[in-house]
Amino acid sequence: MKARKFPLVYPSASFAGLLFVLAAMWYAASSQNSPAVYLLLFTLTAVFLVSIPHTLINLAGVTIALESVKPAFAGQEVSLPVEVTNGSRATRHGIELALSGSSRERKRIDCIPGGKAARVTLRFPARQRGEHRVAALRLTSVYPLGFIRFLKKFASSQTYIVYPKPAGDLPLPLSRAPSPHSRSRADFGEGDDFAGVRDYVPGESQRHIDWKAVARGQPLMTKQFAAETEGVADLDFSAVGLATVEEKLSQLALWVIEAERAGQPYGLWLPSTEIPPAVGQSHFHQCLRALSLFQG
Secondary structure, eight states: OOBOSSOEEEEOTHHHHHHHHHHHHHHHHHHHTOHHHHHHHHHHHHHHHHHHHHHHHTTTTEEEEEOOOOOEETTSEEEEEEEEEEOSSSOEEEEEEEETTOSSOEEEEEEEOTTOEEEEEEEEEOOSSEEEEOOOEEEEEOTTTSSEEEEEEEOOOOEEEEEOOOOOOOOOOOOSSOOSSOSOOOOOOOOSEEEEEEEOOTTSOGGGBOHHHHHTTOOOEEEEEEOOSOOOEEEEGGGOOOSSHHHHHHHHHHHHHHHHHHTOOEEEEETTEEEEEEOSHHHHHHHHHHHHTOOO
């Protein structure tokens, strides 16, 4: 990522305290005509002035590069991996990385040796489904004394996907009768063959959670079973009996998760998109991406 032109230099919050101390020392020195106080005043002022170019140089040669952002469900957090590279020979100290417009999420890098890189992860809430652009990133430094802040902004063209929040109480739509989307279908069965576990997705049924693992202090995991029945789950937007578009998309997202978990082939049918039945991670993310980008 390239830095925007005209980096900013402005006083930090502690600069006001420095001015107050210098003003008090000036008043004391002038009122008492004390050479010692004058000497201390001029020394502190000189140290402050010398620290300014050190603050400006501290971000010279520092660049950032964004890594791929994994999709997240609405209501979860988006994880943004960032690599901060020091292209100069000198060590850089006390660098902070943040997203523009976000004052809460900051990552501090205490030290980056010359020619090395540091990897940090910024996290922020995924509030709304859809495709979003990563906001501009800011590198700031107040090193060494903290009175002057130097800021470099990096524009970003990278995007990330937020899937609809999985929610709903309707059962997975399976029927013996033929449908317009599949030639034959059978009742859905979970089967008895245990196929492993995966990360729990908020909103899906809790009856498949591996509670024994939770009791041992492990994170929430969902049991997976091999499907023993044949058939196809037709996930049809127009057939979902809910009031709003967002409720329908949330229910469809939950069905996609449940069908994928059980190894049940499923197809997705939206007004402008048709995804034939299949199963697997590629198909799973294709369906969720279509739900995320749906324009009703």
